[in-house]
Amino acid sequence: MNAVSPINTPWLSQLSTSSKFLIAGPCSAETKTQVLDIAHQLKAMEVKVMRAGIWKPRTRPGNFEGVGAIGLDWLQQAKKETGLKTAIEVANKTHVELALKADIDIFWVGARSAVSPFIVQEIADALRGTNKIVFVKNPVNPDLALWIGAIERFKQANINYLGAIHRGFSSYEKSLYRNNPEWQVAIDLKAAIPSLPLLVDPSHIAGKRNLLFDITQTAMNLNYDGMMIETHPTPTKAWSDADQQITPKQLSSLLKQLKYRVTDKDExxxxxxxxxxxxxxxxxxxxxxxxxxxxxxxxxxxxxxxxxxxxxxxxxxxxxxxxxxxxxxxxxxxxxxxxxxxxxxxxxxxxxxxxxxxxxxxxxxxx
CATH class of the missing domain: 1.20.59.10 (Chorismate mutase)
Incomplete structure (x- = not known):
């Protein structure tokens, strides 16, 4: 498989916390108070990018599917008060248009959207000509060509600030993880596009907070460029994915324990x-x-x-x-x-x- 053209990456270091790029924040924006609370806690930790789910694609109907556009107002205020960059998932043209009006800084395409070239193209066209940062999560199934194809669509739409997020793959078989990591797929993506920033989403791979450190450390061992970790003021009371979220204090502890590896050594x-x-x-x-x-x-x-x-x-x-x-x-x-x-x-x-x-x-x- 041929590699696509190089992608600009200077923005990555500018937004990095310590030596790695970090996006933190709740799975879902629930209330204005919650969003502002977590924003100020993350700011105190010197985190530079905050995530919050506004629209939540759920597997089955009846589950909480996000607060919708009103959550964008909360993120705007959080950004104004803290200076944090904001990041959300978008799944269609309307989401993009509303998020652009709210001056969201970073967009990501979710695993369910990444499986559809039609959806990816719609989002890419809606972002065409902007200078926004866009991350593409892996498709729900371990299809490397589909993942690369989604990234190529954004590149062809003149989106220069691109990255990928590895969040694991669905499986019908019983597994330790919510989504199997299938590390080799992400490694192959990095080999195909060496300049592409690659983040790990240990929250969605794990599904359980006790696995977050090991998964994140594995990603650091593999020289990933950063991580997206779901962080909530009171995880056990979260409206979605409560088992996989951690508090800012727990996030701080996790980050301190991580060991970052060098890619080469001259000795x-x-x-x-x-x-x-x-x-x-x-x-x-x-x-x-x-x-x-x-x-x-x-x-x-x-x-x-x-x-x-x-x-x-x-x-x-x-x-x-x-x-x-x-x-x-x-x-x-x-x-x-x-x-x-x-x-x-x-x-x-x-x-x-x-x-x-x-x-x-x-x-x-x-x-």
């Missing part, structure tokens, strides 16, 4: 040691690929046998036992159930596909 001893470990990893990776190639050859031979004997490709009990046994084996060597499950299922899917193709091909040739 000869460090580079030599790192090269040693990288070489070992490269050898092991090659062995894994070679083993997988051999495994698929065996799977193909098994597929030929199944075809000759008119036996179905999928053997449910056999598959169930294989998966459970490998998960147990993985746990014994400190591999998480989630990792082993994903890996084994991917291998199994490839085997099923190959066997199905072999059986189909043999039947076609015999006819």
């Amino acid at each position: 000869k001893n460090f580079q030599a040691d790192l090269s040693y470990f990288r070489d070992k990893i490269d050898v092991l990776d090659q062995q894994i690929i070679n083993s997988l190639g051999k495994r698929m050859k065996v799977a193909e031979e098994a597929g030929q046998l199944k075809g000759k004997n008119n036996v179905s490709v999928l053997q449910p009990e056999r598959w169930k036992n294989v998966l459970n046994n490998l998960i147990k084996q993985g746990k014994a060597i400190d591999l998480s159930e989630e990792f082993v499950s994903k890996l084994v299922k991917a291998i199994h899917q490839e085997s099923v596909t190959r066997q199905s193709q072999i059986i189909q091909s043999d039947e076609t040739n015999s006819n």
Whole structure:
């Protein structure tokens, strides 16, 4: 996949808190008092950008969907009193027009909107010609091309101050997280567009406040440019997503604990040691690929046998036992159930596909 043209990033350092870009604030603007309260608390922490959900796309009807345009007035007053930059999610042309009138500084496109090129294009056209900062959250599904395509639409609309937000991906499978991180997708995005600022949204990945630090630290280890963390004066009383929000005091503690990594180091001893470990990893990776190639050859031979004997490709009990046994084996060597499950299922899917193709091909040739 070709990288899109470079994106301007000087604004990032200008709005950064400490060494990283930070957006903090409540999931939803609830009352004027709440918005002003959190704004002043964040200002005292030297936070420079405040978020607040005005329109909240919810999965099912009947849930709180935001206070609407009146919340823009509250953000205007918060900005006037504190000098904080303001950031909100927009999902259509009307949202953009109202937010521009309210002098909102930063816009982001949510995961549900990012899946639709039509919605993204409508928002990009509404922002065309402005100097606003725009972040694009990853689509709800792990589709890198869709994520890049959304970013490209804003670039083509002459929006120069662009960034991406990694908020994790929905899954029907049980997981530790509200939205699975799928870190590799974000890593691939950064590889495709190296100059693109990338933030982590640990609140939506975690869904639980006790996981926020570990997720944020992982992102810092991967050299993300910053974070968006939901912060509320009284999280347990929040009107939406109460379990994943933290207080300003908790945010301050989290930020102090974070360790920021350098991307490179010049010391000869460090580079030599790192090269040693990288070489070992490269050898092991090659062995894994070679083993997988051999495994698929065996799977193909098994597929030929199944075809000759008119036996179905999928053997449910056999598959169930294989998966459970490998998960147990993985746990014994400190591999998480989630990792082993994903890996084994991917291998199994490839085997099923190959066997199905072999059986189909043999039947076609015999006819």
